[in-house]
Amino acid sequence: MAKKRNLLKEKEIMDEDVVIKSPLQQAMIRFRKNKLAILGGTLLLMLILFVCFGPIFSKFDPDDIDLFNILAKPSMAEILGTDELGRDIFTRLMFGGRVSLAIGVSSALFAISLGTLIGAIAGYYGGIIDTALMRFTDLVLTIPSLPLLMILGGIFKPSPALLVFMISILNWMATARLVRSKFLTLRTLDYVKAARAIGCKNGRIIFSHLLPNSLGPIIVTATLTVGRAIISESTLSFLGVGINPPTASWGNMLQSAQSNMTTAPWMAIAPGLMILITVLAINFLGDGLNDAFDPKRNE
């Protein structure tokens, strides 16, 4: 009996020691140990489910104006009350969340792709191309982004797609720098030299050798960029130069909240709380991913 238990123990030890895990698997294990990151991920998943499927169960239309029932207090029928046009805030919260999350995620994707492309080209080719691209990056970094976004918003009265473009065009620089420095170190490594020696084309070296090896930091920045993009969108919409009413977004739901603050404080609380929770969840997740991919950072 005792012998059998010992054998079992040995087997377990063997399993842990002998099976060599890939860097990605190791990262997954580290990630799962991080409670805050798991919390962030779960929260985010719940939020996504809430904005995607919540509206199915709602009996209100987000743009349904009810002038006989404006600024109503939260009640059983309207859980979070109504706004200055009698629209149900809870329903608008879900539809606004769709807009805010979609804009956050797509701006981040676009910004990261652009940044990765520029960083990859600069880091891989080096020389004049590198200098020119990095000068350009510095130039864009010098432009004060919030005032500029406000001006652009004032000019174009942007549609959601345009807003995504605007936000991402001012958010790619950090990624470009990151990818460039990663590429600069990676391209001197032996396996890249080997790939070149067997005649791989530049495109193939970039996409199948360098890029997969820089994926960790890229994913981390991507996550954090989603949070920043959501804040940008809501700030612009709050100031009246982002998503235009009647389309709801978490930012523009707060636009009229300030003038109604004394009579209807509930209008101001819920949308902002949603933004805070979402961005917080994203940042927890991003931080967890960062620790998972870069274990040396916090030791």
Next chain:
Amino acid sequence: MLIGVSIIIYALVQAMPGEPFDMYLENPNISFEEVQKIKAHYGLDQPVYIQYLNWAKNMAKGDWGISYNTRRPVLELLAEKVRPTIELTLTAFIISIIIAIPLGVMGAIKKNSLFDYTTTTLTFLGISMPVFWFGLMLQLLFSVKLGWLPSAGRTSFGVSGSETIDLIKHLIMPAFVLSLIYIAGWSRYSRNNFLEVMNQDYIRTARAKGLKETTVLGGHALRNSMISLVTIITLDIPVLFSGAVVTETVFAWPGMGRFFMDSLNKMDYPVLMGILMINALLVIMSNLLADLLYAWLDPRVKY
């Protein structure tokens, strides 16, 4: 650098639909020719690149143009608005430094303690907070519910008592709102940075020499961790300045940020250009300052 930025900004501002002075066309007593004449007076009938060259030439000479709305020189208008903005940003800057650095350093010294966990979580909250909403919530709590602080503006009419106290009462909320994100960011940075420094060999040497722990921490570790922190803080100055746009709008603070918002609604190009250029100038200057400070604080860096 500045020229490149100015070209990009100028092109974008020019791309705005609707031209200044078109509002006069709505008045039946003003003829179309009259409006064309005033546009010609301000050089708006010329091609964009000529307009840009004129503007850039005047800008270099210190003439930033005339505001279309008030017909007063932009520089003079901005000079009026700059004081409230500096009051606000400087207060926020000082609050941030006073709170952020001790928080970060304490967190690093007592790593993994309850204090450390609390501040780390709080900094996450600060980084994730939408600034304008934080402002709204403070207004709701301290002005609407408790009535302790005025919700907006810089001064109130007919104050009883000292004017300075009135100003400070108005300043507390916007300054704290503006500083929140920097308190969070800088304390996080100084914590991680301090931890990094603590792992260095010279800290071990100092301890091995038998120096008191306070000397090691306060003297060796703190001074070394300040080097890169100072750089980060300097680089954040222009961001602080442009972040004031939102805070000033929420709290109706009569500074440059709110003026920017007003001018945007009225399409006052010269004013918008002026404010953007000040911002870009600040970015470049703080970059330079950060480099210089870094070289001065860290003797290893040579240029």
